[in-house]
Amino acid sequence: MNRRTYEEVAVGEELPALPIPLTRTLIVATAIASRDYQDVHHDPGLAVERGSKDIFMNILTTNGLVDRYVTEWAGPAAVVKAIRIRLGVPNHPGDTMTLTGTVTAKHDEDRRVEIAVRGENGLGAHVTGTVVVRLPSKVAT
Template identity: 60%
Template sequence: MTGGEMSAAEMGAGALGAADMRAGEKLPPLEIPVTRTLVVAGAIASRDYQDVHHDAELARQKGSPDIFMNILTTNGLVGRYITDHFGPAAELRKVAIRLGAPNYPGDTMVLTGTIEEVDGDTATVRVVGDNGIGRHVTGTVTVALPVSAPSAGSDLDLGPAPAPDPLNDPPGAAT
């Protein structure tokens, strides 16, 4: 794991609750070194054997300077960016992405996010991933967070978010 990255585990389970989401809030950026290994591992883990994602020679024959990251990997990284930030209790509802400048090996992609809207327990986050040659991805993620203190006897989080629980959400825990 590279410096500056924080995994969900390191952030602590349930670090954030619905009451911690504020429209306009910016998520800390996440730097993804685009290694050849990541491009190939992502393609194979997503069962995508298109040669342009693992064979540089054939990629060049098709007019690409090198292999490049597949869309499923970008999708997975965007999802990870959101759940890393909001914690393992966060549930992705929608991920919509559009690709631009390809992620070639040796580049670095920096994911940034801004909370655009908060509606009850659900937030819409605008995500952008820039690399050395331009904008790799723009996207919108809808994510739901459980209310901070689930009420006993109900496993539905349809009700309005209660006030933050000072025990579970000490001031400064949600940054």
Template identity: 70%
Template sequence: MITDVAVGHELPELVVPITRTMIVATAIASRDYQDVHHDPALAVERGSPDVFMNILTTNGLVGRFITDWAGPGASLRKVAIRLGAPNYPGDTMTLAGKVIANYNGVVSVHVRGVNSIGAHVTGTVTVTVMKGGR
């Protein structure tokens, strides 16, 4: 149970292939119509080598990473992330996490997502588990 997890516990990594389809579909799903997330030519014109993932997709992937580990009863209480290196098509992001606090079952995890360029996302997520959860 995550309520018993020790500070220092490392979460299993989540490897996420970054595809053009994922970048475009998740930008549209989150109603982010900025051209840099779906139009390669305009992304290049604006100084990027290609389209890149939006922050809402990153937020969703971080949430998935935590809830996959914590189980179906998990409830995200706080997500505080910062973006770094962009996620471009054809790359892979590996999410890793480490428990940094556990106070009466309110667990804080330091999260880091790295791609071939460097750290795409870093931050802290606080999660609890509802009764009947993991």
């Protein structure tokens, strides 16, 4: 696992892409785990009846995946201060969502780093947003 420090991060730095296979199990299990029992997240027939082509991922799962993406890059000492996301096209089973990110700002007064995040699947942008993390300072050795 990485351990990023505030000093080594640069505005414009790109995070490595993270492809996430969108399995039916992932979509159903994470909806249940987040206590979201809406039928469109687990019942294909009802999802189609309500206008979707299949079940689709819930926003809580998307939020968690965005958090995981940034904290995996930043490391265990990072503190997530804010996650602001907006959903676009749905994540359906059988597709892949690829998360990408770019450091857009640094705030020296409190070591906050802002990261623009985007998750794309075969239909387009599933999620766009910003994650703010506070990173530790470089430790003198």
